[in-house]
C-alpha cells in the first residue's frame with residue numbers, strides 16, 4: 001500500500017532498511033544466542049543520524065516527528081526487535097527531557113543523545129509497581145542543594161548500557177501519586193549501581209537491568225519540571241512513545257511474513273510448493289491483511305500526533321494494542337507456515353515469535369491498553385449525556 | 386588537512402561481460418556502484434578529516450551518470466565533489482584517465498593527500514593511482530592497510546605485502562592507494578543524504594582543465610587490447626620455515642626429488 005510518504009520519509013526508511021540489512025540481519029542470531037548488546041549497531045545508527053531523528057535541530061537532531069521515528073523503528077524491527085527495543089527505549093528515556101526539560105537541561109543532554117554518544121534509559125517500573133506505577137517506593141529527599149535517591153528500579157531497558165537515566169521517584173510519600181517527581185541521573189554518580197541482568201525469553205539483544213540507588217546524591221537542578229509532576233511526566237512520556245511499540249509490532253510482523261512466504265514458495269510437499277495449498281494461502285493472506293491494517297492504524301495515529309492532536313491516549317493505545325496483538329499472531333503463523341523449519345534456529349521466525357511477545361507486555365500491557373480505551377469510550381458517552 | 390579522494394563508478398558485479406567486437410566492457414543494464422576499494426578511500430579520508438580537520442573532495446572522471454557516485458560520497462560525509470566529464474575523455478585507458486585526473490586534481494587546488502582504492506573491480510589494473518601520482522610529481526605508496534601517523538608535511542603508513550607489511554614514511558603531499566584491511570566504510574547519514582540531494586556537482590570539461598587534447602581519451606591512450614583471457618592460476622606454493630640453512634636444504638631436496646637438479 002502507498003502511504004504517500006514524503007521524499008524525506010522514504011529516505012529515512014531506506015537508510016533504516018540499509019542499517020537493518022547490512023548491520024543487523026547478519027548478526028541478529030548471534031546477539032540473540034549470546035544475550036549480547038548491539039554496541040556497534042547503536043554506534044552505526046548514531047553515525048547515520050538515526051539516534052537524533054526525533055530531537056530538535058537546535059539540539060543537534062534532525063527535528064523529525066513521530067511518523068519518521070515510527071518508520072525507522074518499523075524497519076529496524078523487521079530485522080530484530082531486540083535492537084529496536086534498545087533504539088526505542090532511547091527515545092522513551094529522552095521524552096521526559098524533550099517534553100518537560102528546561103532549555104539548560106536540553107542543551108546539556110540532547111546533543112550527546114542525538115549523535116548516539118550517550119544512550120538513555122527510562123526508569124519507572126519496580127518490583128511492586130508494574131501496571132500500577134503508583135506503587136513505586138523509590139524516594140528522593142531534598143537535602144540542601146541535592147536530592148538523595150533510595151530504592152531499586154526493575155527491568156530497565158538499556159540499564160547498564162545507558163549513561164543518562166530519567167527516573168521517577170517519590171518526593172513526598174504522603175501525597176501518593178501527586179508526590180512523585182522525575183529526575184535525570186548520570187551514570188557514575190556515587191550510590192548508583194546496577195543489579196541483576198535479566199535472562200529473557202526474547203529481545204535478548206536488549207539489556208534489561210536493575211538500577212539500585214542507595215543514598216545517591218544528585219544536584220537539585222536534575223529535577224525535571226517541578227516536584228509532584230513525576231506521574232504526569234511518566235504518563236505523557238508513555239503516551240508519546242507507545243505508538244513506537246505499535247511500529248515495532250508492524251515491523252516484526254512484516255519481517256516474519258517476508259521470511260515465511262519466501263520459504264514456503266520454495267518448500268515442495270506433495271509435489272508442489274506449499275504456497276499452492278489454499279490452506280497456506282489463506283494464512284498468508286490473513287497475515288498480510290492484519291499487518292497492513294496495523295500499519296495503517298499506526299501511521300494514521302502518528303500523523304494525527306504530528307498534526308498537533310491534543311488527546312491521543314485512546315488512539316495510541318489502540319495502535320499499540322492492535323499492532324502488537326497482530327505481531328504475536330502473525331509471527332506464530334509464520335512459524336506454522338514454515339512447518340518444522342520455522343521452529344528451528346536456522347531460520348529467524350522462531351526468534352521473531354519469541355521477540356513479539358514482549359510487545360504485548362511492556363509500555364503498558366495490552367490489558368491496560370484496553371482499560372484505557374474502554375474508559376475513554378465510557379467517558380465520552382458520559383459527556384454526551 | 387585537505388584530502389582528495391579519487392573514485393570510480395563501476396558496474397555492480399565482478400562478472401562483467403565483454404563485447405567481442407570492441408573488447409570493452411558492456412555496461413548497459415548493470416546497476417552502478419562506487420568501486421568497493423574506493424569506499425575504503427572515502428572512509429579513510431573522512432576519518433582523517435575528523436581527526437585533523439580540513440576538507441574532503443571526491444573527484445571522478447566519467448559520464449554524467451557518475452554524479453550518482455559523487456552524491457553517494459556526499460551522503461557518507463565528503464564535503465565537495467568534482468566531476469570530470471567531456472566527450473573528449475571517452476575511450477581513455479589508464480594512462481589517459483590518469484592524465485585527466487591529475488589535471489583535475491591540480492585544478493581543485495592545494496592538497497595534502499590524495500587517496501584512491503588499490504584498484505577498480507571492473508578493470509583490475511591498479512595503474513591509475515601510481516600513474517596519477519607520477520603525473521602530479523608526488524610520492525606514491527600502494528596497498529596501505531593503516532595510517533599510523535600524520536604530521537605537517539609527513540606521514541607514516543603500513544603497506545600490506547604478501548607476507549607481513551612494510552612501514553613507510555613519506556613526505557606530503559602524497560598519493561596512496563588503500564586495501565580493504567584499512568577500515569570499515571560507514572553507511573550514509575541522513576544529513577549527508579539530504580545534502581547530497583541538493584548539492585550541485587561541479588563539472589569540469591577538457592577546456593576547464595586546460596588539457597592537451599592529444600593526451601585525452603582514445604587519442605591519448607597507448608593501450609591496445611589485443612585479447613582478454615583469464616590468467617592461468619598460480620601453481621601450488623609452499624612456505625618454508627626454519628633457518629636459512631634448513632630452508633636451503635629443503636629446497637635442494639625438493640628439486641632433487643623432482644629430478645630438476
Ligand SMILES: Cc1cc2nc3c(=O)[nH]c(=O)nc-3n(C[C@H](O)[C@H](O)[C@H](O)COP(=O)(O)OP(=O)(O)OC[C@H]3O[C@@H](n4cnc5c(N)ncnc54)[C@H](O)[C@@H]3O)c2cc1C
Nearest residue numbers: 122123124125130131155156157208361362363364365367
Ligand atoms: C523486557 C522488559 C523491558 C522493560 N523495560 C522497561 C523500562 O525500560 N522502563 C520501565 O520503567 N519499565 C520497563 N519494563 C516494565 C514493563 O513496563 C512492565 O513489565 C509492564 O508495565 C507490566 O508490569 P508487570 O510486568 O509488573 O505486570 P503486572 O502489572 O504484574 O501484570 C500482570 C498481569 O496482570 C494484568 N493486569 C495488571 N493490572 C491490571 C488491571 N488493572 N486490569 C487488567 N489487567 C491487569 C496485566 O495485564 C498482566 O497480564 C520492562 C519490562 C520488560 C519485561
Ligand SMILES: Cc1cc2nc3c(=O)[nH]c(=O)nc-3n(C[C@H](O)[C@H](O)[C@H](O)COP(=O)(O)OP(=O)(O)OC[C@H]3O[C@@H](n4cnc5c(N)ncnc54)[C@H](O)[C@@H]3O)c2cc1C
Nearest residue numbers: 267268269270274277278279280336337338339340341343
Ligand atoms: C522439534 C521437532 C521434532 C520432530 N520429531 C520427529 C520425529 O521424532 N520423527 C519424525 O519422523 N519426524 C519428526 N519431526 C518432523 C515433523 O513431524 C514435521 O516437521 C511435520 O510433519 C511437518 O512437516 P514439515 O516440517 O516438513 O512441514 P511442511 O510439510 O513443509 O509444511 C509447511 C506448511 O505447509 C502446510 N502444508 C503442507 N502440506 C499441506 C497440504 N497438503 N495442505 C495444506 N497445508 C499443507 C503445513 O501445514 C505447514 O504449515 C519433528 C519436527 C520437529 C520440529
